[in-house]
Amino acid sequence: MDMPLDAMNDQTDEALLAAFAKGEPAAARALTARLAPRVYAHAARLLGDTTEAEDVAQEAMLRLWRIAPDWRSGEAQVTTWLYRVTANLCTDRLRRRSRAAVDLASVPEPADDAASATLRLQDKARGAALQEALMRLPERQRQAVVLRHIEGLTNPEIARIMDIGPRAVESLTARGKRGLELLLSGRREELGFDDDD
């Protein structure tokens, strides 16, 4: 039976995945609408490239469809599993990129007049500045900071995704934030922050 999409809003990801495995097309649509935007946004933040993020999102979701019949209930959260797969796919791409001699740490500081001057929306400029700074962090720090402070996950969840202990998560996010502060400190005025805030 094909159920309307609205009727599936109150179902858990796991219940939807089970319905998907039983051949329910509405579950496929509901899971796509619910999870694909998160996967795509996460990949875009880790990679700093929307085209590559599209490929990663499609691949990560494809892996989800394929594992659906073998999904063991209660063993892991669907989102945790997806974040993990997404991060692994991003890592593969970043490694390939670094082998192609694009060293992010050596990318020169962007010129002051960059996009921010022409951007009308301050928020957009701040978001862009943050993304730029995130791309200068070591990969694991970037992943931890994004999961903690942008995706809003808890440390234990991040620990499961990154396969490390909660203390290591704290250390990575703390170092990542210090790095971001350093990278962004010179741009506060340009981004519309008053000196005293």
Add this chain to the structure above:
Amino acid sequence: MTTDKRKPDTGLEEYFAAARDAAPLPPGDLLARIEADALAEQAALARPRRAGAVPSGLWADLRQALGGWPAFAGLAASACVGLWIGVSPPASVAGLWPASAAELTGDTLDPVSGFDFVLVEG
């Protein structure tokens, strides 16, 4: 969204809030592609399940192990050929294996004699 309550605001929170507000949005065609993948995988999942719905048992398992009905057809054909060669060997085979060497008794072996007997006796 969860925020870190244990530590004082370092000024980064405005950046994080801006990033959350401006989350990268997936293009519509990406969602369409993902959905198409999902439906295709669902169709692929449904196929073996229907095959698995056939009642299983010794014969079904044997048939499956041998490779299904086509394998049975091959087996039946080779069994018939073997029987035919045994009952009435062609000249070329008879040359390789003289009839005297295969004889059980001095008489010619009649493979349907038992059948014949049953027919006569009822």
